[in-house]
Amino acid sequence: MSRTRIVITGMGAVTGFGFEWPSLWQRMLKGEHCVRPWQPEELSDDSFPVRYAAPVDMQQLPTELAEHPAWHTDLERRTRFGWIAASQAVRDSGLNASALQHAAVLTASGAPQHMLADMRLSLNGDAAPSWQTLFAQRAALHHEGTFRQSNDRLARVIADDFGCCGPVLNISSACAGAAQAIGNALYLLRRGEVQVAVAGGADSVLNLDTLGALYLLGAASSEQRWGADLCRPFDRDRSGLVAGEGGGFLVLETLEHALARGATPYAELLGYGSSLDAYRVTAPEPNGRGAILAMRAALADAQLAPTQIDLVNAHGTSTPLNDATETLAIKQVFAEQQHYQRLRVCANKSQFGHLIAAAGAPELICSALSCRDDRIPPTVNLQHPGEDCDLDYCANQAVDQPVHYALSNSFGFGGLNTALVVGKYVEARL
Amino acid sequence: MTQPAPRAVYLQASSLLNAAGNSVDALFGPAPTPSPLAFANQITAFHVETPALERRLYDRKIQRSVEDQGLRLLDCVARLAPAVQALPSAPERLALCAALPEVDAPSPCWDAIAALGENPDALLASLFNNTPPLHALTLLNSSVMSYVAEALACHGPMAGYCAQESAAFDALYEAWQLLREDRADSALVISSSPNLTPAVYLREEAQPPLTPLGEGAAALLLSQQPSADAWQISVQHCVRAYCPVGADALAIAQERLTACLSQAHLQLSDLALVVADPSDPLLQALLPGCRLHSSRSHTGDLGASSPLTDIAYACAHPSHTAAQQARYVLLCSHSRQGHLGLLLLHLSPQEAHA
Numbered sequence: 118m119s120r121t122r123i124v125i126t127g128m129g130a131v132t133g134f135g136f137e138w139p140s141l142w143q144r145m146l147k148g149e150h151c152v153r154p155w156q157p158e159e160l161s162d163d164s165f166p167v168r169y170a171a172p173v174d175m176q177q178l179p180t181e182l183a184e185h186p187a188w189h190t191d192l193e194r195r196t197r198f199g200w201i202a203a204s205q206a207v208r209d210s211g212l213n214a215s216a217l218q219h220a221a222v223l224t225a226s227g228a229p230q231h232m233l234a235d236m237r238l239s240l241n242g243d244a245a246p247s248w249q250t251l252f253a254q255r256a257a258l259h260h261e262g263t264f265r266q267s268n269d270r271l272a273r274v275i276a277d278d279f280g281c282c283g284p285v286l287n288i289s290s291a292c293a294g295a296a297q298a299i300g301n302a303l304y305l306l307r308r309g310e311v312q313v314a315v316a317g318g319a320d321s322v323l324n325l326d327t328l329g330a331l332y333l334l335g336a337a338s339s340e341q342r343w344g345a346d347l348c349r350p351f352d353r354d355r356s357g358l359v360a361g362e363g364g365g366f367l368v369l370e371t372l373e374h375a376l377a378r379g380a381t382p383y384a385e386l387l388g389y390g391s392s393l394d395a396y397r398v399t400a401p402e403p404n405g406r407g408a409i410l411a412m413r414a415a416l417a418d419a420q421l422a423p424t425q426i427d428l429v430n431a432h433g434t435s436t437p438l439n440d441a442t443e444t445l446a447i448k449q450v451f452a453e454q455q456h457y458q459r460l461r462v463c464a465n466k467s468q469f470g471h472l473i474a475a476a477g478a479p480e481l482i483c484s485a486l487s488c489r490d491d492r493i494p495p496t497v498n499l500q501h502p503g504e505d506c507d508l509d510y511c512a513n514q515a516v517d518q519p520v521h522y523a524l525s526n527s528f529g530f531g532g533l534n535t536a537l538v539v540g541k542y543v544e545a546r547l
Numbered sequence: 548m549t550q551p552a553p554r555a556v557y558l559q560a561s562s563l564l565n566a567a568g569n570s571v572d573a574l575f576g577p578a579p580t581p582s583p584l585a586f587a588n589q590i591t592a593f594h595v596e597t598p599a600l601e602r603r604l605y606d607r608k609i610q611r612s613v614e615d616q617g618l619r620l621l622d623c624v625a626r627l628a629p630a631v632q633a634l635p636s637a638p639e640r641l642a643l644c645a646a647l648p649e650v651d652a653p654s655p656c657w658d659a660i661a662a663l664g665e666n667p668d669a670l671l672a673s674l675f676n677n678t679p680p681l682h683a684l685t686l687l688n689s690s691v692m693s694y695v696a697e698a699l700a701c702h703g704p705m706a707g708y709c710a711q712e713s714a715a716f717d718a719l720y721e722a723w724q725l726l727r728e729d730r731a732d733s734a735l736v737i738s739s740s741p742n743l744t745p746a747v748y749l750r751e752e753a754q755p756p757l758t759p760l761g762e763g764a765a766a767l768l769l770s771q772q773p774s775a776d777a778w779q780i781s782v783q784h785c786v787r788a789y790c791p792v793g794a795d796a797l798a799i800a801q802e803r804l805t806a807c808l809s810q811a812h813l814q815l816s817d818l819a820l821v822v823a824d825p826s827d828p829l830l831q832a833l834l835p836g837c838r839l840h841s842s843r844s845h846t847g848d849l850g851a852s853s854p855l856t857d858i859a860y861a862c863a864h865p866s867h868t869a870a871q872q873a874r875y876v877l878l879c880s881h882s883r884q885g886h887l888g889l890l891l892l893h894l895s896p897q898e899a900h901a
Contacts, residue, residue, distance in 0.1 A: 248586035269710035289709035291689035330683035531693030
């Protein structure tokens with residue numbers, strides 16, 4: 118029995134670059150980034166140590182999106198971005214309501230919001246904070262906060278909006294979340310459980326609670342000497358992640374279903390692999406074992422040899438540990454014929470920041486577009502590659518070259534690793 | 548590009564923790580009584596004392612840095628360790644599929660909140676000076692997955708889900724498929740109920756729980772190898788759907804039920820046991836004339852850990868004791884939000900395979 122082919126027929130992205138993927142792609146190819154000065158809305162005195170981020174700029178909201186119910190419903194910020202991105206993807210795919218009825222929805226939705234503000238309701242005079250106090254004041258809880266909004270709200274909002282009655286899944290695997298959602302969708306389509314899936318993720322950690330926690334953990338950069346050029350994957354002066362926010366969604370279909378309705382695929386989704394570091398919760402396994410396992414599993418699933426890959430869209434967080442370990446892992450996976458010397462590597466996070474649970478979705482969109490257009494967006498702010506970063510990272514300038522197959526990495530906190538393989542769409546695949 | 552024939556998937560072992568105890572037999576004994584919540588006397592729930600972790604398996608720092616819901620799960624997983632270690636799986640062939648609810652308010656927050664109460668104008672100082680550096684770890688479900696993976700040397704494929712009641716069903720589904728497709732030899736499926744904070748009562752206030760909520764955890768070990776137990780239990784089929792109230796929920800559910808049973812050429816009347824929440828109106832309508840069994844009277848509604856608890860309950864049900872023939876068991880999971888999961892298990896006496 119031949120394997121069912123799965124294609125990408127719709128894409129939607131909300132990032133610091135705006136609310137649609139064509140402008141994201143154009144600006145990325147020009148070498149722009151959307152990191153800028155930022156501070157949590159709870160503070161007004163510049164005391165927060167993390168000074169830069171890549172927030173979604175609501176001033177750029179197109180008029181035609183202003184009336185979308187996402188902006189007029191009690192929802193967390195992450196859910197709004199995800200709903201918009203999913204709506205864009207569905208519209209982009211041209212699918213009608215009847216085709217969506219049996220579709221699956223798979224989302225990764227990240228950090229809870231308004232937690233700190235809500236928790237302050239647990240205070241009552243000099244008494245210790247308590248749930249009892251908070252519960253008594255429940256009417257005052259933020260309607261867009263974690264006490265009112267469950268983590269899977271995004272998945273249900275999308276399913277309800279489009280009338281999907283296939284499986285509706287909410288993924289939780291930290292920064293590997295959206296990639297797992299897309300990978301699970303690939304499997305689900307191949308297994309014949311559905312013919313159409315809407316998969317991706319959304320997140321926003323740009324608040325005092327969550328970014329504060331990432332800072333305390335030592336993951337978020339508080340460096341200031343580079344200004345907004347702070348996100349520097351693979352550079353010797355990289356100093357930590359720079360958070361972005363937003364969402365990305367893809368419409369995935371069986372090729373048969375897509376062709377039957379006259380759709381033109383952007384690219385073909387070919388493989389998915391995952392693994393666990395089983396090492397330490399706060400650091401990647403130093404030899405890249407987990408990353409290697411995930412990449413090899415994705416290549417095996419795609420039925421491709423490492424030498425067939427033209428591009429690795431790296432996890433590339435701009436943290437000292439990740440970038441070195443990922444480089445090491447890439448060199449191991451692509452060791453045959455020293456293919457790593459010919460391989461191009463890029464890090465989209467240098468341009469729109471780290472979208473945390475959602476990261477894998479817009480990054481896969483970029484990989485799919487690289488395959489479609491034979492263009493690779495640059496890794497910006499890479500001036501002096503680190504000693505342990507010795508691959509071709511497409512520094513600062515987009516690269517035009519044929520991209521038949523691309524591999525996209527997403528590694529989650531705690532050693533949860535994923536890799537996706539996407540390929541140029543061709544009518545007949547041998 | 549071809550697909551190999553699917554592999555058989557067997558249940559090797561299970562481990563539970565809930566108000567009835569940590570043994571599956573306790574689910575068939577006297578039912579515990581729910582007690583009032585500390586923060587809302589009018590609401591009762593099934594509580595579990597937070598366990599002390601097995602020191603030989605877990606670093607002692609974990610006890611302090613993991614939320615109660617995670618500790619319950621880690622305790623539960625520890626009891627599966629001997630079964631995992633007895634399997635011949637290489638670490639990269641052992642998968643981990645997890646259903647872990649989001650932590651709505653991490654414990655380290657309390658100190659920061661208390662400090663804020665004393666000095667409301669020093670927001671950042673109160674927060675940073677009273678939050679442990681590893682605070683972020685308590686927020687993340689992936690931390691608990693990481694601890695399980697490290698303790699059991701689990702390097703294989705992974706999947707994490709967080710969708711209230713249906714998450715465990717999704718984790719089980721993925722584990723089943725990973726084994727069927729030979730992406731792994733064995734798979735741990737782990738799940739935990741959420742901490743009983745105000746959030747679990749406020750998020751879905753429009754749809755209150757049908758039964759008292761409970762604290763607990765459940766874990767299963769699936770394998771391509773049959774177990775040496777008296778009964779060999781294999782996963783025959785698994786079906787999922789989303790049918791929220793107001794949509795054609797019953798029609799969708801009926802269509803999925805037919806699809807599930809037809810895989811084994813069965814009708815409802817052929818089933819030896821149906822495990823489903825008897826208080827769920829959709830399941831009552833879906834399964835007319837069936838006696839619905841459930842462990843909920845002993846555990847409460849365990850949310851994400853309900854499905855795996857019910858699987859262990861179904862497999863140990865006393866009605867199998869006198870049976871001589873292979874039999875089918877159906878498990879139905881329906882979340883308040885509308886997720887439907889149907890699982891068909893095949894139980895066959897060991898002699899049949901001799």
